[in-house]
Amino acid sequence: MRVLHTSDWHVGRTFHGRDLLAEQEAVLGSLADLVADEQVDVVVVSGDLYDRAVPSAEAVDACTRVLGAISAAGARIVITPGNHDSAPRLGAFAGFAAAGGLYLRTTIAELHRPVLIPDEHGPVAFYGIPYLEPELARHALDDLELRGHAAVLGEAMRRITRDLATRQARSVVLAHAFVIGGEASDSERTISVGGVPHVPAGLFDGVDYAALGHLHGPQTLAEHLRYSGSPIAYSFSEARQRKSVWLVDLDARGLAGVERRELPVPRALGTLRGDLTELLSDPVLETEVDKFLSIELTDVVRPLDAMRRLRERFPHALHLDWRPEGGRPIARRYTEAVRGRTDEEVACCFVADTRNSAPTESERALLREALAAVAGKEPE
Known part of the structure; x- marks a missing residue:
């Protein structure tokens, strides 16, 4: 049997707005081609199918199209919920969906009851462990x-x-958890609730393959214990990752081999650093125009309307930081910053601290007008 291990689709997620x-949909749609080309029998999604417990109608429509294409390509599908999903909503109509080859394993009390899918060597038992929030799971x-997480x-x-000991079956476990040895990125939501979120890898001993979800970078903790990662990048910390899925082969004895297949990149990520004039004029940066960009401005004085001006050249700029060369003035406590100063001096200091440059005379005049309007008197 050939299994395609995926996770953390987060359908409906936004990236810096x-x-x-x-x-x-472009990336996930390529999974159907992979199913057909590689003769995949089962596709698993180890949690976080959606990004929200109540996904938008557009996200549900997109996910339905993707799952339909995978099914039409010839694979059955096993899904378990992650910490972003609502298990009851995801599991609605699970009994009816199973008749069409879509198996939704969303109930904690029934996690020991597998989906049994046969091949020429006999059955393979797929166990889905939904995300286990400790307080809810122990009940x-x-x-x-x-x-705690390790206990549940x-x-x-x-x-x-x-249960597996009572069956003559090979086994695949889907689990959404933070296993010790895994490397996190900036885009995962913490699953720590009043305790340590990590669980030991040894918990998964005794099964042929554990298809992990939650961490967004593809990684191997043991031959039988892997994260597939998210299908696309959801933070700039993932810029150097090559998003992929695992092709898992099971023979008569169990795990026969695992191969990696890289996924298409719909839009690359990039980071730029420099002063605004340089970024807008440097011809070398033409290669960055079509990327999602995080930009760090180094101008000594904060430029006005910087993001709008940057997007005229880099339409997919998403994130902007201002880190002036030489650093910004050391921030003082509010009481120290205003002690002994007039309202006009406080306002001028605020402008200077915000953009690293004192207000001009015309700006000072505007500040005086504003302060006078608030005080209900004519400006001096």
């Missing part, structure tokens, strides 16, 4: 003594291995 549905698992996931795996 930019809608990504078109880019997401769903009917064991109030469980405390450990109990989940005990139940799975106990």
Whole structure:
């Protein structure tokens, strides 16, 4: 059997306010081609199918089209929810969906009951572990003594291995968790709720393959224990990652091999640094025009309307920082900054601290007018 390990689709996510549905559907749509070209039998999504517990209608439509294309290409699909998903909403009509080859494993109390999919060597048991928020999970698992992520996931795996021992089957576990040894990026939402979020890798011993979700960079913790990562980048910290999926082969004895397949990049990420004039005029930067950009301005004085001017050349600039050469003045406590100063002096100091340049005479006149209007008297 050939399994395609994916996770963290986050359909409906924005990137610094930019809608990504078109880019997401382009990349996820390529999974159907991969299914057909590589003769994939099962596609798994290990959590965070959507970016929100209540996804938009547009996100649901896009996800439905992608899942439909994967199914039409010949694969069955197994999905478990992550910390961004609403498990009850994702699992609605699960019984009906299974008849069409879409298996939604969203119930904590039933995580030890696998989806059994046969091949020429017999059945493969797919166990879906939904994201386990410790306080909720210990009630769903009917064991109030469980405390923390490691404890609830450990109990989940005990139940799975106990069930697996009663079957003559190979096994694939889908889990959405932060496993020790994994490397995080800036785009994952923390799953720590009053305790340590990490869980030991040894919890997944005894299964043929553990398809992990939550961390957005593809990584291998052990031959049978991997993160596929997100299909596209959701933070500039992922700029150097090559997004990919894992092709997992199972033979009669279990895990036979794992291969990586890189995904298309709908729009590359880039970072630029320099003063505004240089960035707007340097011909070398023409190669950056079509990228999503994070830009750091080094002008000594904060330029006016900088993002608008940058977007005239770089239409996909998304993030802007101002870090002047030589640094900014050391910030003082509010009480120290205003002590012994007139209202006009306080306003002028605020302008100077904000842009690293004192207000001009015409700007001072405007400040005096504004202060006089607030005080209800004529400016001096």
